[in-house]
Amino acid sequence: MSVLVDTDTRVVVQGITGGEGKFHTAQMMEYGTNVVAGAVPGRGGQDVEGVPVYDTVHEAAREEDANASVVFVPPAFAADALFEALDSPVDLVVAITEGVPQQDMARVYRRLGETDTHLIGPNCPGLITPGVAKLGILPGNIFAEGNVGLVSRSGTLTYQVVDNLTKRGIGQTTAVGIGGDPIIGTDFVDALELFERDSETDAVVMCGEIGGEDEEEAAAFIGEHMDTPVAGFIAGRTAPPGKRMGHAGAIVSGSGTGTAESKIAALNDAGVPVGDTPNEVADHVEGFL
């Protein structure tokens, strides 16, 4: 078992004819992902990497039974692509696109609330169920099959932590990169809930970073609702207040909330050990198993 992605996942790639879309379609297929279709308006009838392209997501779902979408559509058109995916039969949408305007995402988020679709991202690396499939741009070779779930706001930090786990022989059920934007679909709590319900997941790693209050909310959720042990990592302990470091989410307010300290304290209060280094996170996980 795993969360969100399994052997029944049939992927349509929105924006498959673009550079990124094409490259990562090949990468996903090489990993074993069942990419069944592409969707690009006006390109129906073509094929990319042997995958048939349709003009609409609905058509891809109808003709190829696609039930998940990965979105590589450029920012200006991303919201429209997401609305299309949310209106289609696919029940998982992974938005890789970086730089989607905030107001567009507010409208997408509003629509998302009316559907049962899981949206991951935007501005995220996607998700992977090792040995089964990856939807997104994560480097497959660092992951291994196993029983640890992972959820993270940051792409490369996810890779780092996974690498520390895999090198010790600790594999993963599913790793989900939820993205660092202010408005995202699946958040920590949603992902933690999925892992809690997954019988194969015996421990969870949660990688957060400074800014916002999502980690504090996750801590409250873990304290109240989770039996599966969780280990944490928070990036940005040394970030000076008021400086924005990359992600929109990674901003420390001067007012004492959203800081690494407040997040670590909230997690510790919920019984979650927080590693000082990515390797220490792996120590904690090893201790759980």
Place this chain on the structure above:
Amino acid sequence: MKKAFRYRDGRTGGVEGRSGNTNSGSAEVRTQPSMKLHEYQAKGVFADAGIPVPDSVLASTVEEAVEAAEDIGFPVVIKAQVQVGGRGKAGGIEIVEDGESAREAAEAILGMDLKGLHVDRVLVEAAVDFTNELYVGVTMDRGEGKPVAMVSTRGGVNIEEVAAEEPGAIVREHVDAAFGLHPYQARKAVFDAGVDQDVAIDTASILTQLYELWAERDATEIEVNPLMVTADGEVIAADAVMNIDEDALFRQPELEAMEEEAAGDELEAKANEYGFDYVRLSGNTGIIGNGAGLVMTTLDLVDYYGGAPANFLDIGGGAKAERVTNALDMVFSDENVDSVVFNIFGGITRGDEVAKGINEALERFEEIPKPVVVRLAGTNAEEGMEILNTDLVTVEKTLEDAVQRAVSYAEGANQ
């Protein structure tokens, strides 16, 4: 789950030297990277949208300022146009009653150094004879994923303090992004806030206009503090804060044209030119990496192992040789830097390309200016490690080892 809403710090307003466009960037929470308009620019946008603002003229010389003051008619307020909070307290805002004092104020403010920023323009504006000061604003509530409109009768003061001490004094109305702010919602917020009935309808209509502006112009934040109520029962925006979503500038060409060179650190300006996310810090271990979370983690580890990070530099995904060269140039040109740790975990970014870039950048030097420790992992990392010229760099296999090595080099440089 409901969360308390917060404000940026130092929001003040008013003609008695309390006004301040607090676009300072400090304590900025829950916003996307945004472009901050100057007060005069925001007021121009307001005026075009039919939102009442005082008569004003932008001046860049003392003569222009005096002339503008006389045209507008006294009393006028002379306001430094720099994006920093607390302009009034810092002496950047003066209210003047005649030409002589206008000249003195303009002479004092133009050319002054206001919290590290050079003042080269002032806004000369009609002083508003007010009886009351309100606060109105529109922003994105990230936790809710919804826009929120806000009203308070406690305008003209630091609204963040009001929010902290008396949260009930600010009425928040969440907006359904599909429909926008309904006029009834604006009225409800205004009446619930306790705005006088005489001016409530006008205030609500300004709030509706501000929301529309916020939505149409891809703002992340609009605030008016104070929104002044005059003795004649008029409502007028005496200050204006408007920040625009940088990710949406592609469809806001008029606003994009207002973007100015950010004043500030020379290296940070250079980073902007190269397209890096860069923040200069005070330590001596330089840091280059890919992905904000991983670069922050590298900073944290430098600190954890007893060193001091000199900077945050994210070269982004898919970094090619030229970007790598630029990144090394930047970090080398920071005189505080004694050693550099280069940490790449490739997903999109390929280790072999990074390695080529590092070799290229370093082969230009007769002597490597500062020791460089490289750690490559992920996509094509092994190819990259083979390519790296170990005469020029130290290669470490793990993040922890790489950071410790760089920290020890930095320490060694100071002995």
